[in-house]
Amino acid sequence: MEKIYLDHSATTPLDPQVLKKMQPYLTDIFGNASSLHSFGQEAIKGVDWAREQLANLFGCKFKEVIFTSGATESNNLVLRGLLMAFRNAKKESSSAKAPEDKKFHIITSKIEHPAILEVCQELVKEGLAEVTFVNVDSNGVVKINEIKEAIKDNTILVSIMYVNNEIGTIQPIRKIGEIVEKANLKRRPKSEVRSPKDLYDKIYFHTDAVQAVNYCPMKADYLKTDFITISGHKIYGPKGIGALYIKEGTPIKSIIFGGHQEYNIRPGTYNVAGIVGLGVAIELVNKEQTEINDKIGKLRDKLIAGLTKKIPDTQINGNLEKRVPGNANISFLGAEGESMLLMLDLEGIAVSTGSACASGSLEPSHVLRAMDIPAEDCHASLRFTLGKGTTAKEIDRVIEVLPAIVKRLREMSPLKRKN
Numbered sequence: 135m136e137k138i139y140l141d142h143s144a145t146t147p148l149d150p151q152v153l154k155k156m157q158p159y160l161t162d163i164f165g166n167a168s169s170l171h172s173f174g175q176e177a178i179k180g181v182d183w184a185r186e187q188l189a190n191l192f193g194c195k196f197k198e199v200i201f202t203s204g205a206t207e208s209n210n211l212v213l214r215g216l217l218m219a220f221r222n223a224k225k226e227s228s229s230a231k232a233p234e235d236k237k238f239h240i241i242t243s244k245i246e247h248p249a250i251l252e253v254c255q256e257l258v259k260e261g262l263a264e265v266t267f268v269n270v271d272s273n274g275v276v277k278i279n280e281i282k283e284a285i286k287d288n289t290i291l292v293s294i295m296y297v298n299n300e301i302g303t304i305q306p307i308r309k310i311g312e313i314v315e316k317a318n319l320k321r322r323p324k325s326e327v328r329s330p331k332d333l334y335d336k337i338y339f340h341t342d343a344v345q346a347v348n349y350c351p352m353k354a355d356y357l358k359t360d361f362i363t364i365s366g367h368k369i370y371g372p373k374g375i376g377a378l379y380i381k382e383g384t385p386i387k388s389i390i391f392g393g394h395q396e397y398n399i400r401p402g403t404y405n406v407a408g409i410v411g412l413g414v415a416i417e418l419v420n421k422e423q424t425e426i427n428d429k430i431g432k433l434r435d436k437l438i439a440g441l442t443k444k445i446p447d448t449q450i451n452g453n454l455e456k457r458v459p460g461n462a463n464i465s466f467l468g469a470e471g472e473s474m475l476l477m478l479d480l481e482g483i484a485v486s487t488g489s490a491c492a493s494g495s496l497e498p499s500h501v502l503r504a505m506d507i508p509a510e511d512c513h514a515s516l517r518f519t520l521g522k523g524t525t526a527k528e529i530d531r532v533i534e535v536l537p538a539i540v541k542r543l544r545e546m547s548p549l550k551r552k553n
């Protein structure tokens with residue numbers, strides 16, 4: 135049976151070109167990239183080359199790119215590292231705005247990845263920060279007015295994801311950047327930073343762009359961001375490697391300690407092969423993006439058209455226009471998501487669901503719930519995420535197989551529908 139993979143938001147296969155360029159760094163070029171001898175120099179050449187590719191992607195300086203172990207670490211570094219820098223500054227001088235008894239304030243959204251949400255919850259639990267989680271509309275787009283209204287004197291960070299991993303909606307990052315910019319101008323009418331103290335009289339803006347890299351503009355200036363998180367394995371690169379764009383002059387403290395790599399911000403021996411792999415993945419994105427956007431979008435539309443035509447009582451979750459081309463999130467009302475997933479898996483088709491019965495919790499997806507989709511319809515949802523290797527034949531097969539599965543489950547369902 136030929137297997138069909140439609141779960142590219144979870145992870146992507148390694149592009150053979152990435153593997154090819156990584157291979158020597160797993161064998162011959164094994165030096166520690168911090169060593170001064172020729173073994174080290176060979177290795178650091180690979181790291182530098184990769185950093186160049188990322189600087190191209192973000193349109194930034196070489197030294198504004200930090201390599202990490204992945205997006206989870208990048209997100210942790212932004213949230214905790216910025217907060218710690220502010221707390222230290224507060225201790226050392228009176229510049230940072232939070233009064234002694236008041237915590238610094240972070241604004242994020244209800245639909246973020248757990249690598250943001252859970253860090254925020256942890257910072258609250260530790261008594262280090264207060265966090266506002268803004269709402270999204272029924273299309274899954276962040277309500278930017280709520281961001282504007284949430285900004286306070288002690289706000290230090292706005293963190294909003296670029297593209298949601300479950301419903302694929304694209305958030306208005308540049309517009310949010312403009313809101314942050316305006317708020318900063320209000321705080322300090324002469325916008326440029328004049329003294330180190332000014333660094334702590336400012337709101338910073340972060341976006342988790344993991345799911346956007348394949349499809350969206352990524353220049354930091356255009357997006358008006360101070361931090362951008364990306365991950366290797368969501369863009370046909372290796373797992374366990376990610377990066378963080380940090381705008382020059384942005385305060386940040388390391389959250390782990392040891393060596394002096396990455397300007398002391400992220401110590402630890404370089405994962406040279408991983409870094410090179412991420413570099414190739416980015417190089418390929420720069421080359422292939424337009425063409426892939428086009429191809430995947432057509433296949434996604436074909437999938438939606440085929441399924442909604444053959445299966446009654448479906449509901450597309452999230453806005454179709456403001457969404458990346460690779461994502462379709464559909465509820466098949468009255469059919470249980472996890473059962474559909476498992477039955478598709480028996481047919482060799484891999485998708486994911488907004489229902490999480492297997493994990494023991496009956497909690498439906500926090501993203502779909504934030505869009506006010508009733509819990510039972512969240513449990514009936516499937517997420518199809520296409521990739522650059524997806525073919526029309528594969529889409530045809532899903533359209534052929536799924537209707538019978540949905541029909542069978544609906545007949546078995548205790549919540550049997552009228553028709």
Ligand SMILES: *Cc1c(COP(=O)(O)O)cnc(C)c1O
Pocket residue numbers: 143144203204205206207247249295297298299342344345365366367368374375376
């Ligand atoms: C996958 C993902 C992450 C986590 O990335 P890792 O590199 O696996 O740590 C974070 N944010 C989003 C939006 C993701 O899709």
